[in-house]
Amino acid sequence: MIWRLAASAARLLPPEAAHVAAVKTLQANIGPRPHVPSLPVSLAGLDFANPLGVAAGFDKNAACYKGAMGLGFGHVEVGTITPLAQPGNPKPRVFRLSKDAAVINRYGFNSQGMEVAAANLARVRDYTGILGVNVGANKTSPNPTDDYRVAVACLARFADYVTLNISSPNTPGLRDLQTQQHLAALLDAARTGMQEAGVTRPLFLKIAPDLEQADLELIVDHCVSAGVHGIIATNTTISRPDSLRDRQASQTGGLSGQPLFTMATDILSRIVQLGKGRIGVIGVGGVAHGWQAYAKILVGADLVQLYSGLALDGPLIASRILHELAILLDKDGVSTVGAICGTIPDPQAAIRHAFRCAQTG
Numbered sequence: 001m002i003w004r005l006a007a008s009a010a011r012l013l014p015p016e017a018a019h020v021a022a023v024k025t026l027q028a029n030i031g032p033r034p035h036v037p038s039l040p041v042s043l044a045g046l047d048f049a050n051p052l053g054v055a056a057g058f059d060k061n062a063a064c065y066k067g068a069m070g071l072g073f074g075h076v077e078v079g080t081i082t083p084l085a086q087p088g089n090p091k092p093r094v095f096r097l098s099k100d101a102a103v104i105n106r107y108g109f110n111s112q113g114m115e116v117a118a119a120n121l122a123r124v125r126d127y128t129g130i131l132g133v134n135v136g137a138n139k140t141s142p143n144p145t146d147d148y149r150v151a152v153a154c155l156a157r158f159a160d161y162v163t164l165n166i167s168s169p170n171t172p173g174l175r176d177l178q179t180q181q182h183l184a185a186l187l188d189a190a191r192t193g194m195q196e197a198g199v200t201r202p203l204f205l206k207i208a209p210d211l212e213q214a215d216l217e218l219i220v221d222h223c224v225s226a227g228v229h230g231i232i233a234t235n236t237t238i239s240r241p242d243s244l245r246d247r248q249a250s251q252t253g254g255l256s257g258q259p260l261f262t263m264a265t266d267i268l269s270r271i272v273q274l275g276k277g278r279i280g281v282i283g284v285g286g287v288a289h290g291w292q293a294y295a296k297i298l299v300g301a302d303l304v305q306l307y308s309g310l311a312l313d314g315p316l317i318a319s320r321i322l323h324e325l326a327i328l329l330d331k332d333g334v335s336t337v338g339a340i341c342g343t344i345p346d347p348q349a350a351i352r353h354a355f356r357c358a359q360t361g
């Protein structure tokens with residue numbers, strides 16, 4: 001009850017102030033500590049207590065991942081962390097679209113930089129989940145590809161896995177790294193960074209939902225041949241679906257939350273088809289209910305992440321989704337996430353099945 005009230009109170013604050021308050025609260029280890037169902041999954045040699053994680057952008061400076069894991073999430077992806085500190089775009093730069101259960105942000109990688117993040121990561125080691133570290137390039141970097149090497153070299157040793165974020169719409173030129181010309185150099189840079197750090201960690205690549213089929217084919221091919229362990233689909237979209245009703249819908253930035261769900265699930269399914277089991281797939285975009293996480297798993301997601309749902313619904317969301325997910329697995333007569341993963345490759349059919357399953361008693 002108290003956490004529902006806290007979530008309602010946070011909605012009275014401007015979105016960035018609410019975000020800062022949430023990070024500080026979790027950093028102080030204050031928050032609900034729900035019991036969540038055990039739904040173990042494995043990916044890239046890592047064992048996750050459950051498939052649900054916090055997507056990047058919430059714990060940008062690795063300040064509160066231990067507290068966030070305590071909410072029931074099986075993993076937390078911190079970042080995006082850039083090599084040098086940078087302020088990001090002028091405020092206001094985050095907008096709630098309450099009528100659409102959505103968020104638009106143009107934070108622009110506000111980051112305290114990798115040294116601060118490394119110090120935070122070195123200090124807090126007694127967490128109980130899988131820790132992902134998501135890295136990106138500085139806005140004014142003369143050599144963005146090299147920024148990934150530098151950040152990976154500094155941060156990989158603290159991470160269970162490393163994500164290269166090349167899909168934020170808020171850093172000019174960043175998404176060009178998704179093209180053939182740049183991708184090989186980018187993946188090389190990350191490998192070099194790990195060699196410099198003297199560690200090997202599973203490598204994930206996070207992509208945009210606004211890519212054409214030809215781009216997706218190229219990205220999956222490159223990732224498979226370069227030994228990338230997973231593709232995270234997707235980041236926020238620069239598109240604006242006609243369905244949007246909130247007056248904030250015309251703000252510049254990346255759109256996330258409910259309006260992204262179908263689009264991101266569609267891209268996810270195409271990545272699964274192209275990957276043919278050769279690469280892990282992490283589904284993100286518009287997950288706020290157990291059936292939405294379930295739909296992504298039915299399509300073939302090994303893991304599911306969310307951010308907007310946490311911002312809009314509050315800290316009990318992990319526990320609610322995981323309980324709903326356990327019930328859905330039970331209704332379909334399976335006892336593990338792995339048993340149902342990828343069994344309905346068509347995204348529309350998967351969404352329909354998951355939704356109907358959630359409606360039936």
Ligand SMILES: Cc1cc2nc3c(=O)[nH]c(=O)nc-3n(C[C@H](O)[C@H](O)[C@H](O)COP(=O)(O)O)c2cc1C
Nearest residue numbers: 055056057080105234235256257285286306307308
């Ligand atoms: C306010 C905000 C900030 C974000 N910052 C980042 C970021 O720094 N790095 C990143 O990879 N993704 C970032 N994202 C994207 C999310 O990780 C996620 O991919 C996207 O929001 C879709 O998931 P959702 O609908 O559950 O929010 C951000 C999203 C939001 C809403």
